[in-house]
Amino acid sequence: MMMLDGIRVVVLADRLVDFGGSMLARLGAQVVLADATGMTAARRKAWHKGMGSSDAPLEALLDGADILLDDRRTDPRAGVDALAARHERLIHVVATGWPEGQPRRPVTDLTLMAQSGLMHVTGTPARPPLRLPGEQAYALTGIQVATAALMGLRARRLSGKGQRIAVSALQAAALANYREAVMYEHTGRVGRRRGNMxxxxxxxxxxxxxxxxxxxxxxxxxxxxxxxxxxxxxxxxxxxxxxxxxxxxxxxxxxxxxxxxxxxxxxxxxxxxxxxxxxxxxxxxxxxxxxxxxIRLSEVPQSPQMQARGMFEDGVPGPLFAVHKGGGA
The missing domain is CATH 3.30.1540.10 (formyl-coa transferase, domain 3)
Incomplete structure (x- = not known):
């Protein structure tokens, strides 16, 4: 028996919630991909392990669902809030690029890395900022989306009521840059790129x-x-x-x-x-x-931790671990 046996999850994906849905699937939930913007074979392989898919209307899929992962990286899908509100026990996790209520700006892995400050402190002082390889901002957001869903289930168990939980991709990426924020709060000093120091x-x-x-x-x-x-x-x-x-x-x-x-x-x-x-x-x-x-990228699938979790049964995922040609695979 797995942690989320019997839990049903519906996913509206546009890169911010994809990895979160896959994490819930690996915990035993039945995860159905209802819609995915810009789907490619590489993206499916990288982000959607363990998910099923359905062409049924969202209204039908939400009947009996426990969790809705609602990706709003770009424009919100019409009518989702109204449909979700009909289900009093639904955990509705809404993922946006920036915190709700802030002006809309482009939401990409690059813009999230830059705005979170991660690029500002990654690299050497004499060279431009570096973006982490792959699509790490999307992965970081997915982790927080899955965490929010689990917290929502806990709150429902205690209160008997569904939950609406907002997750900001910017804040998710900034959590990975926690040291610089803490340093600024306590010293007023803005972090900078230090290279190997x-x-x-x-x-x-x-x-x-x-x-x-x-x-x-x-x-x-x-x-x-x-x-x-x-x-x-x-x-x-x-x-x-x-x-x-x-x-x-x-x-x-x-x-x-x-x-x-x-x-x-x-x-x-x-x-x-x-x-x-x-x-x-x-x-x-x-x-x-x-x-x-x-460890090198080529060694990751052979690591005991990854093998125990079945992370690479279908080969190395795509965008999450993408590297430039000659990039030390």
Whole structure:
């Protein structure tokens, strides 16, 4: 038995709710695609896994439905609000590009990435902003749409009444940029592109590191236990150098001079470069290093987590994971 067995979902799709409908289907709901603007084979493969489809009128599909995912990326479909209002127990999730009531503007993955601030902080300082690959803003919105639907079911269980829930794609994308908003609220400082650097306090630390067969992500942050664990592993391989003499409980990396941090990071870089991702990741799990391997796109379907979820049974999805030619697949 799955979480949403017996739950019926109707989807009016135009890219903002597509992934949310697929998520509900994977949780066991019966999901019917009633209408989809601009459907292509690639889009269906990428976004509509687990969904059925129907040409029946929306009015008929809503009879007995629990959830309506109503995509309003462009113009709302005529009469939907009136139809939804007839069903007192219906969870009506309305997804718009911008918060309801704001002036209409073009809603694309590009405009959402730009307006959310994600592009502003992605890339290197000397180059233009970067958009994340694929259609990540649509995916982020779909996640919030599915979450809203689940919250609506919970509210209905408690109140006995249906719910109308508005989801803004802009706000969904901005949630993924949470650090910059929090930083601005507390410091008044506007974030900017830093490249391969995580700035904390008066200094910055690297986040992406080359290793013997690719890259890993790790940062020298103020976590004494993690730092001691890494130094122990490095010491076992004769690679800790001056890091073995540091009392990590007595310092704050964020307040350490940048030149000193760079010297320490060079020692770590030399160590990481000698070992492959599997070895480094296994040490991380065993000792609590806080390190994660960065896998290539071609390796994603073979990851145990993805295989356990059946995410790639039909091959690699399309737009969500699209990359430019020669883009490191």
């Amino acid at each position: 995580l700035v904390r306090g008066s200094s910055g630390v690297r986040q992406i590191w080359p290793c013997a067969d690719g890259f890993v992500t790790w940062s020298m942050i103020d976590n004494p236990g993690m730092m001691r664990a890494l130094v122990r592993v490095m010491t076992e391989h004769g690679a800790a150098g001056e890091l073995a003499q540091i009392d990590w409980d007595a310092i704050l990396v964020a307040d350490t001079d940048q030149a000193v941090i760079d010297r320490w990071q060079d020692i770590v870089a030399d160590f990481f470069a000698k070992f492959d991702r599997v070895r480094l990741a296994s040490w991380s799990l065993e000792h609590g290093l806080g390190l994660s391997p960065i």
